[in-house]
Amino acid sequence: MTSRRRAASTALAGLAATAVALTACGTGEQAAPGADDKIKVVASTSVWGSVVQAVGGDAVEVESIVSDPSADPHSYESTPQDAAKVTDAHLVVFNGGGYDEFIEQILGSGNQKPTVEAVKDEHEGEQNGHEGHGDQPAAPEEHGHEGHGDQPAAPEEHGHEGHDHSVNEHVWYDLHVVHEVADQVATELGKLQPAKAEQxxxxxxxxxxEVGALEGKVGEIAAANQGKPVIVTEPVAHYLVEAAGLQDVTPQSFVKAIEAETDPSAAAVAEIQNAINAKQAVAVIYxxxxxxxxxxxxxxxxxxxxIQVVEMTETLPEGKTYVQWMDTQxxxxQNALNQNR
Structure with missing residues (x-):
């Protein structure tokens, strides 16, 4: 959901298309790795840890702070051990947008080091920033995802009709964003070990x-199911639903309650139950x-x-890579939608 960690008034400008804002700072408290040393990387969740592992291979040692498949990263509370891991890392990769705010808090307490942030709140960056993270410009306002095939550029606002999804931090469901994060990780790892930059x-x-192949499968879903209605219990997969050409018809009263971190009212519960009983959706994303x-x-x-129920989660199942996990989802x-043809 989109405001579990922060008031909804905090605007994430062009969130899905913004993709990546990179902040590079000094070496911090950890010396740069030697040519034969493993690069220590801390990722906020196993999702971004998997992306780092795919890019870094045997050259990296990745520690994902939230890796429990049953955990909810929104509500994770960091420990002194987490702060120590960040301090010891050569590179920190996190989601941003307030989703994994515990990382931002650790970085803001003096842990200056290279970071890759999947989402950058431009307003927050202007006001707070992580001092010492360098003078990188704010993420550009226009993001057409050039070079990612014939996919249309993501719209600036990602709200379904009547729904406020302008602040949606679940950007690992935007495959374009994952492309960009991988690029930025490769760049930062290459700076830390220049001899392996090409690798x-x-x-x-x-x-x-591999992510492009996933995009092709999403395109197939869109071609065959354009406009089909779905209901979501939480907009975790918002960007994937959008890319698949599906229509989110979740009652607005229910969405607003979920996003406000409150229990839906009896009226809101009745509204979503009535929508399901009337079979207004072909699938429920859970x-x-x-x-x-x-x-x-x-x-x-x-x-x-x-009505088909499709589970979509926030972190990787144990033993799965990002690509394997996303491919399964x-x-x-696709199978759920095929059941309703």
Whole structure:
């Protein structure tokens, strides 16, 4: 959801298309790695840790702070051990946008080092910034994802009709963003070990080719299911739903309650239950990591009405890479939609 960690008035300018804002600062408290040393990278979640591993390979040692498949990163509270890991890292990769605010807080307490941030709140960067992170310009306002094939540029605002999704931090479901993060990781690793810069660049290219194949599958879904209605228990997969050409018809009253971190009112619950009972959606996209009695009831109602339920989560299942995980979820969505042809 989009405001679990911060008031919704904090605007993330052009979030999905902004993709990556990179802040490079001094070497901080950790000396640069030697040519034969592993580069120590801390990632906020296993999602970004997997991206780093794909690019860095055997040259990196990746520590993902939130890696429990059942954990909710929104509510994670960091420990002194986490701060120590960040201090010891050569590079920190995190989501940004307030999603993994614990990383931002650790960095803001004097842990100056190279970082890759998937989302950059331009307003926050202007006001707060991580001092010492360099004088990088704010992310540009126009982002057409040039070079990523014939995909249309992402719109500046990603709100479904009647829904406020202008602040949606789940950018790992925007495959263009993941491309950009891989590129930036390769760049930063190459700075830390210049002799391996080309190796990192090639690995990033291979990873991006795999992500491109995922984009092709999403394009197939869009071509066959344009405009089909879905209901979501939380907008975790907002960007994927959008890229797949699906229409999010979740009742606005329910969405607003979820995004405000409040229990939906009886009227809001009744509205979503009525939508499901009337079979207004062909699938329900369900996030088990933010499960509550209300969302469980939504799932039960969907199953009783023979509406397909597709699970989409916030972190990787154990033993899965980012590409494997996303491929499984995209396939599940495609299979669910095929059931309703």
């Amino acid at each position: 990192f660049r090639q690995a990033a290219g291979q990873f991006e080719a 996030n088990p990591q933010t499960e509550s009695p209300v969302t469980r009831n939504v799932r039960t109602a969907a199953e009783q009405n023979q 995209i396939a599940a969505l």
